[in-house]
Amino acid sequence: MKTTKSLFLKVLLFLFVLFLVSCDELIGPSSTSLDGVWKCSEVHEEEGTLSYDVTIDTDERDSTVIYIYNFMNLESNPNVPVYARATVSGTSIQIPQQTISGHTVEGSGYIQSNNTKITLDFTDDLYGGTPWEVNSTYTKYQ
Numbered sequence: 001m002k003t004t005k006s007l008f009l010k011v012l013l014f015l016f017v018l019f020l021v022s023c024d025e026l027i028g029p030s031s032t033s034l035d036g037v038w039k040c041s042e043v044h045e046e047e048g049t050l051s052y053d054v055t056i057d058t059d060e061r062d063s064t065v066i067y068i069y070n071f072m073n074l075e076s077n078p079n080v081p082v083y084a085r086a087t088v089s090g091t092s093i094q095i096p097q098q099t100i101s102g103h104t105v106e107g108s109g110y111i112q113s114n115n116t117k118i119t120l121d122f123t124d125d126l127y128g129g130t131p132w133e134v135n136s137t138y139t140k141y142q
Contacts, residue, residue: 033115034058034066034088038138042072044124045132054138064088072124072134074101095122102126107134116140 034056042050052073059065064087069075071084084105086095091113097106107122118138123131 034111034118034140037141038118039141040073040136040138042134042136044072044134046124047132056138066093071100072103072105074103093118093120095120104128104131105134109136116142 035058036056038054038056040050040052040054042052044050050073052070054071055069057067057069059067066086066088067083068086069081069083071082075082082101084095084100085098086093086109088111091111093109093111095105095107095109097104099105104125105122107120109118109120109122111118116139118136120134120136120138122134122136124134125131
């Protein structure tokens with residue numbers, strides 16, 4: 001009887017752990033799965049269509065914060081990283097208002113559920129006038 005009860009508890013514990021692991025997938029993609037190099041295809045109201053690479057890294061202290069390096073292709077010197085700070089919640093990305101190399105940007109986006117594509121819509125205000133609309137699509141290199 002004691003062996004059956006012990007086996008039952010082990011199976012129950014295994015199922016509980018399995019349930020917890022599977023629930024993580026229901027929450028949405030974690031920002032660490034976004035880490036890596038991405039191809040950006042961007043349509044900028046003023047600059048036109050651009051294509052360049054960006055790198056996404058997760059903040060080591062806060063997994064909901066990511067840094068998008070070479071944001072808007074503004075990184076002209078690899079020794080001086082240029083990045084946008086964004087927050088991730090489930091499949092949503094929020095770019096709070098911030099100034100990057102003189103460009104004031106703000107917007108939001110969506111992460112495709114398989115973490116291979118991100119779409120961002122944001123504004124770019126370089127001169128303090130009417131901001132330009134920018135639409136970017138990031139595709140993760142495999």
